[in-house]
Amino acid sequence: MDMINDLRRLCTAVGVSGNESEAAAVAKELLSQFTSDIRTDALGSVIGTVGTTGPRIMLEAHLDQIGMIVTAVDEKTGFVRFDRCGGTDRRVLAAERITIHGEKDIPAVIISTPPHLLDKADENKSLPFDKLAADTGLSAEEAQKYIHPGDRITVNPRFEVLRNDRVCASFSDDRAGVLTVLRALEILQNTDHGCQIIAVFASQEETGGSGAKTASFGVEPQEAIAVDVSFAAAPDTSDIHTHLGKGTMICFAPGLSADMSRTLVCLAKEKDIAYQCEVAGRSTGTDADDIAISRAGVKTGLLSLPQRNMHTGVEIIDMKDIEATAQLMAAYIIHRGGQRND
């Protein structure tokens, strides 16, 4: 795989929660290198199976991205009103470039309050969603023709290779996770891993996890490892002690399988894979929470890619962490396949 190029393709494909089809097409195409057994379920999750025997282990990442959704088009001015769809951060939207996915893709700019209209005290306040609007440059008539309530909006994606294998990639939450699962499949491609691997790229994580819930019901795995992004330390974060480039984040949380978390740590040590531990006191805030309680319960682990600036257009990840995470997933699959043969 050409990791940077594949990451670029995944991160720049459009797929806001509930309408992931374009991102799904890219994910399917990349997945087809490893299996021809690929389907899309009723909610839009992409499911690919590799191998026919052995423990059924699901490797999961979510396919959807945060975005916005059109609520109205002003009849007089053509300004487009919208709300968020998923946890979009309103602080980074002033004068931001977006695309409205209407009857055709319409480029637009989100309004920004000029300084002369700002009281000094308001300079550091961002507008709430109901005061934001998108400026398409179209007449009201044209705007109404192409744009309708319910249309999704995405921030125009940025993809910039920074220093030290770090990449600024909008929507690497969680397309970098999708890439990680694909890379794990590549590592396992010519091994006798002894498992039936089900790769799941789930829809609708950012709006509550419906995709993972239904996909794991449909897949019925024995075990699962989810991969998502999590917080990496930055100058303005406090109490975050996990770092970019320091390896995969192995999560310990009450709802996850402690046994799996410990096994992942042992394997990372044994294979000399860079890792760091992350601990959640309650839920993990990822699809792992839903997968673990699917049907009669699924032993579930969670690996995270450390990320800066989550839920903004300048999310940063480190390619080394993707590799470490994929290596650890692959090591776990080989370990479980080996247990069967024992």
Added chain:
Amino acid sequence: MTDMLRTLCTIDGTSGHEDAVRDYIIAHLPTDCEHRTDALGNLIVFKKGKSRAKNRVMLAAHMDEVGMIVTHIDADGYLKFTTVGGITPGVLAGRTVRFANGTVGVLGIKPIHLTSKSEEGDLPSTDKMYIDIGAVSKEDAETVVALGDVAVFNEAFMPLGEHKVCSKALDDRMGCFALLQLLNEETSADAYFVFTVQEEIGLRGASTAAFQVAPDYAIVLEGTTAADLPDAQDEKKVCIQGNGAAVSFMDRSTLYPPKLYKLAMQLAKDHNIPVQTKTMVAGGNDAGAIHKAGAGVQVLTVNVPCRYIHSGSSVADMRDFDSVIELTRLLLGALADV
């Protein structure tokens, strides 16, 4: 035609670093004019028109744009900066910037998940922001960036709708583009065309340029703020995009001579050029320095209304630009012969 505007906007030129903009303009000057660059970097062009001007007329637009300058590199390789010109935190957070050597940096922000309810929606002030180039240490960062290096918004030029454009630096490459366009046609009278430096940090270039040219009249071509946005009160909109060239009677730096303001409005009316009054006393521009130069200069400002000015994505309407060109063409002839 917009190819030239696209290139002009895409060139980096924060205040004090206008060289590349100036080089481009010089390369696109017609052969029938004289030009020189002064000590501060102002480009002063003289072009003969059809008739000898009775008065000395100067047209001015500034080459510089707002940006960021690196003030400190910390132990972890993050760059601290200050803004060059006025930029509000809201248009910086979550964007990327670009240095002259191609290095791209990110203006990060603490994830929304980690902010408390009480600080919801609050932006860090610019002095709390930092540029993240992916460096892992001070030494690592210093291989590509040094103190004093400047960065611009890392945004491309794009058309918006049928008539509009979206770009960084429309303030005031719009004005530069207008001057270049006028220079490349047959003008009615002799005139000085001045491309100034350092407007955004206090109208510094215009002051020395006007001193040298010592004009009788000056016309400043600017991109000015248009606040014709939803939820904005009418009296605070300043000007309306699409309603034509915006002419100022007063801003925070200048009281414009009423007879010049009236002349501009009358000429527009007589020639059916869309024109509007810049309605609020807001902002300032090179006219503030020019009118005080030497023994005093009578000035006028003709503006292209720009939304989201001083961001990486300001928006202007090319129809307004066309009105600015038409009106300026007439004003040049009129002021030369008043």
